[in-house]
Amino acid sequence: MSTIHLGIIMNGVTGRMGTNQHLIRSITAIRKEGGIALSNGDVIMPDPVLVGRNESKLKNLASSCHIDRISTNLDECLADSHNTIYFDSQTTVRRAADIRKAIQAGKHIYCEKPTATTLEESLVLARLAYEAGVKNGVVQDKLFLPGILKLKRLIDSGFFGKILSVRMEFGYWVFEGDWQKSQRPSWNYRKEDGGGIILDMFAHWRYVIDHLFGDIKALSCIGATHIPKRIDEDGNTYSCTADDAAYATFELEGGIIVQANSSWAVRVNRDDLLTIQVDGTEGSAVAGLRDCKIQHRVNTPKPVWNPDIANPFKFMDQWQEVPENDKNENAFKLQWEMFLKHVALDDPFPWSLLEGAKGSQLSELGLLSWKERRWVDVPNLTIGGEKDEYSVKAAKS
Incomplete structure (x- = not known):
């Protein structure tokens, strides 16, 4: 039996959603259970570093969750080869810029949605991750x-x-x-x-x-x-x-x-x-x-x-x-386990940054429909090549 340690940069987990759902009820819960047990006897163990702007908050949160690593310097965390995954649950306006940095550093990406404040930026993130060959996913908790x-x-x-x-x-x-x-x-x-x-x-x-x-x-x-x-x-x-x-x-x-x-x-x-x-x-x-x-x-x-x-x-x-035939765990924890297996074992994970861009598209088109008081068509989204650029323009037309 061997343990697969995955270093995770967790940026923005001092917020309500990041603290409760992603840190306490997901990553900390997985660690308390001894990691994710695999069929061959191996274990995936997440090793988070909590990143944010308020060092005092980070220290208190890390102490309560029995986590050793905190940092107020994202660039240093991205430069550390032990950290293979970047997770972002910051406010939406801060998310895209730091995801770009993480992709450039070769980290696998997992993040909250919306992935960006505009469709164009969301598509750029999906394209950059695709071209960099990093694994990527978006929280789809519901x-x-x-x-x-x-x-x-x-x-x-x-x-x-x-x-x-x-x-x-x-x-x-x-x-x-x-x-x-x-x-x-x-x-x-x-x-x-x-x-x-x-x-x-x-x-x-x-x-x-x-x-x-x-x-x-x-x-x-x-x-x-x-x-x-x-x-x-x-x-x-x-x-x-x-x-x-x-x-x-x-x-x-x-x-x-x-x-x-x-x-x-x-x-x-x-x-x-x-x-x-x-x-x-x-x-x-x-x-x-x-x-x-x-x-x-x-x-x-x-x-x-x-x-x-x-x-x-x-x-x-x-x-x-409808009867409760199955035991249901926390929705965020279930998806975290799937993404960690995706990174460690290449298990399927269909909810990529492109799926996140589809969410941004729907938001943008909803705002456009409201502004212009009309029905709006929803074009298909792809990444790479002319189709991608066409989709961005079509969504704005």
Whole structure:
């Protein structure tokens, strides 16, 4: 038995998502388990170095996670041959420049999305990684949530028959920061700092829709800044320059229509913060983050519209829960394990920087649709050669 040590530069993990999901619940959890056990008896052991601008925060975080290595000098970490992987969970506006550096240093790339603030920059990163021959991947965490896995199982089984439509509802009320502290950082609401729900969430909706339902053909989107002013972390009032809600319709290649509402200014009256309802000729399902319920055609009630009498149906009681047949681990941890096996063993990992660029494309086209108040086609994306350049121009036309 041998241990494969993989040095990982983890840049930006002092933020909420980086700390909780990527460091504590993924890398630290893998280390506590003794690494990733392989079928031949070998073990993959991640060896992280925490990188950031605040040395005090890094020291405290490293101490709590029993990690020996920290640094405020990214260039030194990139020059260290022990570090073979570069991971980035910084704010979006900082991500692209440091990924470029890491590619130039020959590191394999794993990062959060959006990969950049523009489609053009996202495609450049994908192209540079491809030309450098480094392995690369983008976090696609929602694909590994228990509710989404159950929904995918239903689709693969043919449960729905012909899928007709999808309704996605995401969001919750983010407090303005005056009488209750906000649950999200203030940069999320400033366009100049890379904020905005379209830029943030459309990167998710792209891979969810692609993976579950098919390629997106066209979209129509309207955004809004419902809350014009908020209070930042220092107690100062600031103007919100980015969208905090988006209402979109996607037309897929196979004819499926997807409606997706995203909002940080909505109060939740549904089973979960994210729900995805799929309606098909043979049955329907509603998936949340962890649960999924179904209604087959033979169990579908037959309501008749009559506002003059009390509704005789308890619609919510007429759905069945999809059973928890598999043990589901943390979604981020599962994908980390897949990427580490991709680097060490060349196992498949389909969610490359090109997939990240597709998310940036959808965000950019959503903003364009909102600005010009029209439907926008979604062209195919490739990397390398004239097709790549054409795709960038087509997305902006």
